[in-house]
Amino acid sequence: MRKKMALFLVLAMVILTFAACGGSKTDEAPPEDNAATGAVKTGLAVITTADKSVDAGESNGVAEADSLAVAVMVDDAGKIVKCSIDQAQTKIEFGKDGKIVTPLDTVFAAKKELGKEYGMAKASSIGKEWNEQADAFAAYVTGKTVDEVKGIAVNEEGVPTGSDLTSSVTIHVTEFIAGIEKAVSNAKAMGAAADDKLGLGLVTTIDKSTDAGAEDGLAQAYTYYTATTFTADGAITSSIIDASQTNINFSKEGKITSDLKADFQTKNELGDAYGMKKASSIGKEWNEQAASFAEYVVGKNINEVKGIAVTDGVPSGEDLKTSVTIHVTDLITVLEKALNDAE
16 A cells, blocks of 8 residues: 555656646747847947146156047947947156156056956945946947937936946946947948957057157157957957057156147047158058058958068068058057957
């Protein structure tokens, strides 16, 4: 009798288990797929300000160039498919004797690359670092149009006020929004697909800065930027490369002589006004050569890009030297940084 009862209980449990499994399959709704598909546009924008620079006095003067960079992928409906935000904050110190204090071989890491080293988390009311908040905002705008991004609620200081953002972003986002609008406006169909990864790379050097003497000194933040897309296995599908030379002059008394409210444009924005064409052996402006190099690397992985033949940093291969005679060492580095950022 006991054996029959035990057998009955085992059979009942097996039947109930199969019933439960069958029920879960029929009741589950199929996952909603909002992901964009197909071709997308690639966009890059840079916004530079220098108004935090200060004269030398009891302390060293500081020439500070803040360059916000935004990379986007945008679908045909104008919705942001992916977004990456970073900022180069370059501080070049000079004394009241007009001499540059910051070592000229310094290479400045961007804020995302600095991560915890930037040091915002300890002062943040939500305990989050700058890169974490920038990434959170980039994720928040994904799936939105520019008009929707411009409609994000902020207070008078430009800090988000919506309950869906205040737990992840407490930094000013006004410039983020302006950068996203500019990047979307700049976006072009260049071969990227919606399921590609998007990477943003920045490299900043200051080695062309000079002390003041008979002429004013120069603090120059020279930053390269790229918005580059990659397949899952690392092949480049689209790339935009740009650069900015933010020049801040100062006197031999350590006083800043530049207009700190000036409109600082990138080389791509300057176009012919940059003035390289007349001195170029191939008659091409900087932006034309950067675009040629960006087009050349499409289809290549980063190891193939790093293997491009150069002499003194200038391409030496027959397939490039007729279109690119500028130094490309930093262009290759910035592409590698974009791969490291790509998601």
